[in-house]
Amino acid sequence: MSRMPSAERLPVDRVECARCRMLISNEAGSAQIVSADTDTRFYDDVGCLAADWAGHAGGDHAFVRVATGAWIDAADAVYARPAAVRTAMGSGLVAYRSPADAAGASTLTFEDVVRGAHQ
């Protein structure tokens, strides 16, 4: 059994989104993929993470930053598109620790989000 990796601190204003290459200037809505083989890849938007995730498997782990500031496993989070929220790249997707945190918005699983990114 390999040890579960943990999320890394995001170097705000010093790293580009691994998908769209925009400088990440805000931790809100960000995400990352931690891999045993390569450097951690950071994302400025859950949509960018989802678009890249299909190419990752095996020992890679995706994390998303929830509103409380914690990083949690992307597969454990739920996702919604609150009407008032604009995300860095316009996916509108916000990660939450639980459906209750999404305040009644209909929620998606990480699987749903990844599938949606490839439609």
Ligand SMILES: [Zn+2]
């Ligand atoms: Zn991006």
